[in-house]
Amino acid sequence: MADTKQRVAFIGTGIMGAPIAGHIMDAGYPLTVYNRTEAKAQPLVERGAVWSASPAEAVRDADVVFTMVGYPEDVEELYLSSDGLLAASKPGAVLIDLTTSSPALARDIAEAAAVSDRTAFDCPVTGGESGAIAGTLTAIAGATERDIESVRALLETFTARIFCFGGAGKGQSAKLANQIALASSMVGMADALSLAQQSGLDLEQTRKMILTGTGASGAMDSLAPKALDGDWKPGFMVKHFIKDIRLALEEAEEKEIALPGADTAYALYDMLDAIGGAELGTQAITLLYQEEGDAVAAGLDWSLYTNAHEHGDECGCGHDHEHGDECGCGHDHEHGDECGCGHDHGEGEHECCHGHHHDSDHECCHGEGHGHHDHGEGHECCHGHHGE
Template sequence: MAEKKPAVAFIGTGIMGAPIAGHIMDAGYPLTIFTRTRNERAEALIERGAVWADTPADAAREADIVFTMLGYPTDVEEVYLSSDGLLAAAKRGATLIDLTTSSPELARDIAEAAEVSGLYAFDCPVTGGERGAIDGTLTLIVGATERDIEPIRSLLETFGKHIFCFGGPGAGQTAKLSNQVALAGCLTGMADALSLAQQSGLDLARVRELIVSGTGRSGVMETLAPAALDGDYRPGFKVTHFLKDLGLALQLAEDREIVLPGAETAFGLYDVLDTIGGGEMGTQALTLMYQEEADAVAAGLDWSQYTMSEDSEGCGCGHDHEHAHEHGEGCCHGHDGSHDHEHGEGCCHGHDGSHDHEHEHGESCCHTHGEGHTHEHGEGCCHKHEGAEA
């Protein structure tokens, strides 16, 4: 007689959560689901046999194992720690696993509160994007030990190809944020490389093929560059969520009193992309920041939003950015008038008129500048400069 599998609850059946939940069902685990909006993804799981719950607490009440995959740390805190949250509702002895990329400190708080309630909770953010979730090949980054996860390893392996354990609560989140910092460099490297090749009149597909054959290769160049070259900006991982991850990484770096200039530059660029309407696009949409304004507009971006945000307090995109527009801000396209970019900001495209644009401390200015540019301290200025330069 086959051993009865533990009951599983899954909270958050979005772009990645739904296929992960599907793999769990395929392996024979009874599944109860909740997601904020009962959408097509949720309905598809219900049609396959999942049970719908009206609240996260209802989903978790009879579950042996509870997964969450949510958007932001505030969502995680509410779902776990509110008076009607998971820690209050889950049955004694249950295991709670958060797949969200969230705050290391919050992960530690949840683990401690769970222990007091007779529960076991650990952080387990994932990487691999929508494709990895669909294929069941995600990498799991665990804030626990190998011994801790042994009882549920077979369940984790239903959707994860690689499992890395980092020993204790919050450590999985810290390791995931390190991964996102590396990803930021790959994304900006992809966008820079394709822009340089394009402005030099090269065959972009051929250049990409060259890069992935050598030491410049990356998962981003292999999987996201083809979509960017095809003008496909649908999200496997949304810009707004990547901004959240980078913000968490930069906050952690600030707490550790270290500087991450590459991550800061990427944060600035993606912050601008979010401001001009790219928040729901995939991260490969960074390449739009280097294109002609008409191409960006055709893809759904609105550069006037950036101008409006400059004229008001904050970035204008609705996010509470603690690192907004400092030390690595990105300003990429179509700005007129007199801008002063300092401390490594990138300014990539389409400046018109007679700028007295002074780039300091290594800033790069990449495309189509008018007259009167002064570059200082080794700045790079890459394309189509006219008039007097000093």
């Protein structure tokens, strides 16, 4: 019976949150919802969920609270502010953050919850919008099997697999490892399709061939078909993927390790964001390899990128290169030689890296600053951009 089930509050009913909350309702759990944009929660309310005007109101009587919001700063404000979830929820409540966020923040929240007689753990998910709709997500818990025992049935309403990594923040670290694998796969997918296209191959046949061997990936399987169809609708937005990669790179920097594949993916997605692709699906990385008309048709605007470089004095790293010194890619441009893409530009226009024409004094395609690391003076990161 529904009245014997835990009372659930769900904060954040966006692309992923709404279908997850729907599965919880379908399993018979009483559900209260809150979302900053009320309209996004309306379909759940029409199905029987209770709308609350604030997060604090939503969680007041809940036995279990789920949160799925955008960024770590949102999570921190939601949980740790003076009127946040830890203050507003009742003693004994279990609070589960499904957001991909900071491992350190997850540890802080878990510690604060323990002090106030609540239980909180990080539990990001993977599987995208399709997995959320199908109820087949993978849950990645920063907790032990014993920790999740009281909420396992709830988690199973929207997941196919649950991995427990044993401690606060470890779910976030594991999810970031997943995102790093995905980031390199996305670049590999885009590279492969570009080479196949320029070689005159049938792209769908090439995709199917790749999926039969060790080059197979989730990106090639589920996202390449969308790219080939010109479907840029987000199952996972570019701006959120950038956030995830940045979090992973920050963790790597803290641990003093290099993630060159992630760095490359970050540079490309940062460029896609700069030309207006923030709210497209991650498969839109392939647009960076296409003719400008294809990008324009998708709503992108290369002038947003080129205008920032039109004076030829900055490579995006904030340094003045007017005397022909480095653009950050490690090459001398005084005589119009390499931009870092490995081609001799000569004196005319050159089509660099991703099919976008640059004039002779435009810097290389990875000229955007990363923004995710604070490097020491004069340090060049993986793409040769000088840190601040």
